Amino acid sequence: MTLSWVSIIRLGLVQMALGMIVVLTTATMNRVMVVELALPAILPGLLVSLYYGTQFLRPHFGHGADSGGRRTPWIIGGVATLGAGAMLAAFAVGLMAQSTALGIATAIPAFLLIGLGIGAAGTNLLALLAARVAQGRQAAAGSAVWIMMIFGLAATGITAGQLLDPYSPARLLAVTAGVAGVALTLTLIGTWRQERTPAPQKSGKTRKLAFRAAAAEMWADTRVRAFTIFVFASMLAYNLQDLILEPFAGHVFGMTVGESTALGGMHHAGALVGMVAVLLSGTALARWLVVPVRVWIVGGCLLSGASLLALAWGGMHAATWPVAPNIFILGLANGAFAVAAIGAMMGLAREGDENREGIRMGLFGAAQAIAFGAGSFLGTAAADIMRSLTPSDALAYGTVFAAEGGVFLIAAILALSLNTQPRPAPIADMIPGE
Known part of the structure; x- marks a missing residue:
């Protein structure tokens, strides 16, 4: 059975959740490192490159869900991993004020977790849409979920900006934890019973391939x-x-x-x-x-x-x-x-x-x-x-x-x-x- 527009919009909540967390790590924490902590701009650049560096694993994540037959656990697990990485990154940024070396050492695994989480969740979210959205509706469905992601980016940027003023490491960690909690909640709502019915059947049986x-x-x-x-x-x-x-x-x-x-x-x-x-x-x-x-x-x-x-x-x-x-x-x-x-x-x-x-x-x-x-x-x-x-x-x-x-x-x-x-x-x- 193909997805209705209500189901597509619910899955868009997951894309919104991804954007909510990512904007904190690539924009807010980036600014704190460069401005408040007066660290070189290349530092957040290199940390973000770690996130991008994990993305070659996306085919692995997709193949794992193909083999298992379900994508919801990969999506929920990915968002949870992304949220955990973001909270660890917020902790690392606070730690940099006390010890730059120790903060950077903590930030490296944090940004790796961010990349792994968004790769697992994002890949299988789009794969779920690809498998269940009716032909001729894919471009419109893609537009809908991306518009929701942009809304999540904007809303989080505005709200987090107000909550973070005046800045303190504890406040950054609290706001990040709050955003991660909201994002995981939206993901649970978005994926709930989306795979309750089998995906449209194909003519061939899926082989178990390495x-x-x-x-x-x-x-x-x-x-x-x-x-x-x-x-x-x-x-x-x-x-x-x-x-x-x-x-x-x-x-x-x-x-x-x-x-x-x-x-x-x-x-x-x-x-x-x-x-x-x-x-x-x-x-x-x-x-x-x-x-x-x-x-x-x-x-x-x-x-x-x-x-x-x-x-x-x-x-x-x-x-x-x-x-x-x-x-x-x-x-x-x-x-x-x-x-x-x-x-x-x-x-x-x-x-x-x-x-x-x-x-x-x-x-x-x-x-x-x-x-x-x-x-x-x-x-x-x-x-x-x-x-x-x-x-x-x-x-x-x-x-x-x-x-x-x-x-x-x-x-x-x-x-x-x-x-x-x-x-x-x-x-x-x-x-x-x-």
Whole structure:
């Protein structure tokens, strides 16, 4: 039986829970280490890289759930592990004020737990959606759960910011524990009885394969391999600008911290609009606006690339360039292509005669996470190198944005060669949802 919209929204609570905890570790604790503790910015950067480094295990997590036949324990266990890692990280940050070395030694296993938790929960959440969301609804379902994640990020950032003022290590630990408790509660609500009925049956019996054999078989599938490469290229382009957008606004457009933060908000607002557009195009609310998933993916990549090239040009004409609308359009294109790609990802993950959604989604998720980590590093490194080679900040940043736009255009070309049309569904898949 396929999932109803109520069930999809309930699973979105899990994605919201993941975002709630992650924002504390990547934003709040990052700021405390750099500002309150006056530690080098590279320290939280390296700790976050540990989280990204664990993401190559996502296929293992998916394969484990494929073999066991249930995903709920992996999701709940992953969120619990993520929460435990976040609380240990909060304790480690407090410990850094007393002993930097001891705090760092404690933070390393904490961030490893964070990565393992989000990998196990996130991979199997998407695999559960892939297996049980009706064909044609995947992009809309992906949009819905990602919108809920953004809501969780924003709500936690605002609420935690108020609760943490004035800052103290004990307050940080208490707030983190509270957020972790709420996140685990949302996860239990979101997953409750979601697997009470069997997933839609496939024509073949799932063979018991060792992970290495299953992974090799998946990689030999040309559609899976091509889509994994596309995911890496597009998500690399997506994240190259993430850490340099606000410095660019300050160096080139002379914006204050508040103004550049607001500009970052314009990007997120645009992404939200793009996600909502994809959501509406896949629901009965807007049958007149139905747009094929591949159009969203290719169009989003092309518009993202064009927006970045425009931003590179605009930096050379900062006095007159409408940078805020430029950033909004970039966000809109980013959001639309990203959630449409997730929808296609779910559709491709459910294909085949065996239940292999977990390992397929693990491959795609690992490619995405590794691309995110590489993008953060390469974007900042390229900006630093270019600024050292030229006295013009506009030219330095513009070169990076233009290169990023080029990667998006490559991703669009890759997307054109993809076949995102799902193969015929098993008859059981066509039974109406609840």
